[in-house]
Amino acid sequence: MWSTAREIAAGDLVIIWLTRDLVQPLIITPGKDFNSKFGHYRHADLVGIPYGSKVASRTGKGFIHVLRPTPELxxxxxxxxxxxxxxxxxxxxxxxxxxxxxxxxxxxxxxxxxxxxxxxxxxxxxxxxxxxxxxxxxxxxxxxxxxxxxxxxxxxxxxxxxxxxxxxxxxxxxxxxxxxxxxxxxxxxxxxxxxxxxxxxxxxxxxxxxxxxxxxxxxxxxxxxxxxxxxTLLRPIDVSHVPVLQPVGEISEKLKQAERKREDKRLKQIAAGRQSTSKRKREDEGTPVKDQTIMEEAAEEAAGGSKRIKTDDEDGAPLDAVPTPAMDLDPHEESDAALPTTVASPPAPSPSPIAPKKISVSKVMPEVRGHTSYLTFASLQPFEPPAEPAPSAAAAMLAP
Ligand code: SAM
CATH class of the missing domain: 3.40.50.150 (Vaccinia Virus protein VP39)
Structure with missing residues (x-):
């Protein structure tokens, strides 16, 4: 229907996108100017640039997007x-x-x-x-x-x-x-x-x-x-990104978990060092070596004789995967119109336990806009001509 060339040519119809509410058609006519509150543009400057370009105004203040027309635009x-x-x-x-x-x-x-x-x-x-x-x-x-x-x-x-x-x-x-x-x-x-x-x-x-x-x-x-x-009614939904403040209890729990994780790593490193020395020694003496025993000994020693700390390896879940308040929210829940209401997507776990988080929230507008008309649909079934009536017995006998 419209130009399919990559670049705009003289005589093309283009769509000038100024704002979401200000979109207008323009036929590119070199020698003419396009002026708006978003600046001053020469048609000739638009010839040869690719469709979809963002063009700065000649005064340097403001810009427009020059789009290829579609039925929607x-x-x-x-x-x-x-x-x-x-x-x-x-x-x-x-x-x-x-x-x-x-x-x-x-x-x-x-x-x-x-x-x-x-x-x-x-x-x-x-x-x-x-x-x-x-x-x-x-x-x-x-x-x-x-x-x-x-x-x-x-x-x-x-x-x-x-x-x-x-x-x-x-x-x-x-x-x-x-x-x-x-x-x-x-x-x-x-x-x-x-x-x-x-x-x-x-x-x-x-x-x-x-x-x-x-x-x-x-x-x-x-x-x-x-x-x-x-x-058909349109219900606008306002989506925005807002920072989430985590409750102090949760931050402190995350800090403790991070500390445990660090400690566990340290114990493993010590155990690994001891294991290699001890293993070599026992091998030299001809005694069978049990890695688990060595690990436990090393851990007890490093932890000052106390029981080994449970690590994320043991319960199968990395400590970083602790649910955050954002993750706990029901993504389909709606609340008061005045508040951010719906979590559109849960955030990825943050790299640091106290990094500020942002979540996507959507606010359903209370009023439903968009009534234009009622749409009444109906079907018309295929027309079947009435079947020929069967000839009566008398008519059949009289037939030549
Ligand atoms: N659907 C169109 C659109 O999307 O741009 C808008 C149609 S407009 C609301 C209705 C049009 O119907 C008017 O332009 C009017 O002149 C035309 N119209 C009204 N009665 C008509 C009739 N009896 N025969 C032909 N056109 C008629």
Whole structure:
């Protein structure tokens, strides 16, 4: 759909990423400038640099990222002529309509073309999208954009009122998506356009429940089945890294363990030294040598006659693997919104017992944002022509 070259060329459409909330399209036109609160840039300076580059402004203050367009970025950057579909809904609709490479799809209306770009990429050159828009200016703007973005072979845009005049294809498409104020008026037309040799799908996007009810009635009347309504809602989760203060008791326990470990190492070194001397001596005398006895003797001697200290080797776990407060937290637990709530990943054990730790925590935002519309899906089962009635016995006798 867009340039696949590594470097930006004059005439390319690029996406300028200023901030997460400020993303805009730009056609590279040498001789023109791009100015924003993040600095001053010459288009000519962007020619020849690789897509994805971070570019410093000419004044040295501020920078931009110059990205290759994708349908996702286009949705974030496109000029709005209508309300548009965003990625959460687009992804859900594409998946539930089973739209894939090679699919033949109808959408109405085209609006600002946000959904169209994603579907065009998904169906690819072996599929097709028929898009309908009854607002003339919007239709011609979208047509221009589709042409500029190299989508002419994949998308056919028709200026038409689909509720009144229906679609331009019959028994042809795998899926229909209706983003119209009165989708129920287009349901019968959609049925005509859907292919009848396999199960096909429809989705209607409506912002309020009254519209959903009317659409469900129309779908039922038209013989659609599996009618199901969904709503996609976004719940933002704020993830950050915070230092964790360990309780004094745990720090002291870790220090003791480290001390024991050091002591154990020292004992082993002493034992190893003694063992080699003693072993050699006994071997010289012809006495069988028991390594364990020598180890114990050496340890007792080094520890001033006391019992040997238990080491990490004996219980099989290295002393460093003592659970820390961070590790003890339940990674799926949510707590008060005001506090860091969820541990996203346990930290690796720190190299020093008292090294400050940082853990990843996530805070679930209390409010759920993102209601755009309700999505009503339904299926149309393959059409089976009624079986020929069996000839009656009398008719069979009369037959020549
Ligand atoms: N899905 C689009 C997108 O992602 O950019 C946005 C669609 S916008 C909300 C709805 C569009 O439907 C409007 O542009 C409107 O002009 C068009 N429309 C409304 N009724 C129509 C009809 N009966 N036939 C064709 N288009 C219609």
């Amino acid at each position: 286009w949705t974030m950057a496109l000029p709005h002529r209508t309300q548009i579909l965003y990625l959460a809904d687009i992804a859900f609709i594409t998946s539930h309509l089973n739209i894939k490479r090679g699919s033949r799809v109808i959408e109405a209306g085209t609006g600002s073309g946000s959904f169209s770009h994603s579907v065009a990429r998904t169906v690819g050159s072996i599929g097709h999208l028929w898009s309908y828009e009854f607002h003339e200016v919007r239709a011609s703007k979208a047509r221009e954009e589709f042409a500029r973005h190299g989508m002419n072979d994949i998308v056919t845009l028709t200026h038409r009122n689909v509720c009144k005049d229906g679609f331009t294809v019959t028994d042809a498409v795998d899926a229909v998506f209706l983003d119209l104020p009165a989708p129920w008026e287009a349901v019968e037309h959609a049925k005509v356009a859907l292919r009848k040799d396999r199960t096909t799908r429809i989705c209607c996007f409506s912002p309020c429940m009254e519209q959903v009810m009317r659409t469900v009635n129309a779908l039922n009347d038209a013989g659609f089945t599996e009618i199901t309504m969904y709503e």
